[in-house]
Amino acid sequence: MVQTLGVALGAGFAAVAVLLHYVSGTGWEPTEDISAEVLERRAAAVPETDFPEPMNRAIGGGGAALPAEGADGELAEGETEAEETGFDPDAIAEDEIEYHEVEFAKEGETIEVANNETILEAGEDEDWDLPYSCRQGQCLSCGGQVKDGDADEYIRHSNNDTLSDDELEKGYCLTCTAYPTSDLTIETSETP
Numbered sequence: 001m002v003q004t005l006g007v008a009l010g011a012g013f014a015a016v017a018v019l020l021h022y023v024s025g026t027g028w029e030p031t032e033d034i035s036a037e038v039l040e041r042r043a044a045a046v047p048e049t050d051f052p053e054p055m056n057r058a059i060g061g062g063g064a065a066l067p068a069e070g071a072d073g074e075l076a077e078g079e080t081e082a083e084e085t086g087f088d089p090d091a092i093a094e095d096e097i098e099y100h101e102v103e104f105a106k107e108g109e110t111i112e113v114a115n116n117e118t119i120l121e122a123g124e125d126e127d128w129d130l131p132y133s134c135r136q137g138q139c140l141s142c143g144g145q146v147k148d149g150d151a152d153e154y155i156r157h158s159n160n161d162t163l164s165d166d167e168l169e170k171g172y173c174l175t176c177t178a179y180p181t182s183d184l185t186i187e188t189s190e191t192p
């Protein structure tokens with residue numbers, strides 16, 4: 001009798017287990033993954049830049065920066081061509097190198113300076129203690145004054161971020177970026 005009851009119970013549990021196996025479940029579905037959609041929306045919200053970026057942005061769909069030009073190659077409104085500043089002394093070919101007599105008034109000497117050498121470098125080669133700071137035409141520490149007149153007629157700057165046209169006309173120059181184009185007399189340590 002006990003054995004029959006045990007078999008019956010076992011059969012019952014087995015039937016329940018089989019039944020549960022085929023029941024369709026609770027209807028629960030996992031939430032849809034919307035991370036890609038969120039990233040896309042954030043990407044659309046990030047404005048494009050018109051300057052080159054060192055690398056693509058991870059989010060934002062930036063990719064390579066677009067040039068600031070219209071489809072027809074015109075510069076976008078408000079954009080200007082890079083301003084022409086100075087010249088490149090390294091571009092002077094060997095056979096185009098010329099030497100000019102430069103009188104350093106305060107030092108009391110006249111030396112030859114090549115047109116691919118700055119007045120500051122030439123003076124330093126003479127062991128004169130001339131003033132300078134940035135050596136890039138961005139300050140006024142190395143200022144000098146051409147005594148003969150308009151500086152532009154005697155030297156040319158590879159870079160001049162400091163002196164105005166008016167100051168150049170008065171003979172002022174930045175000796176660290178000034179290359180002679182003619183014989184001249186200069187007073188070092190002179191600034192406007």
Ligand code: FES
Nearest residue numbers: 133135139142176
């Ligand atoms: S050292 Fe700065 S402009 Fe010459």
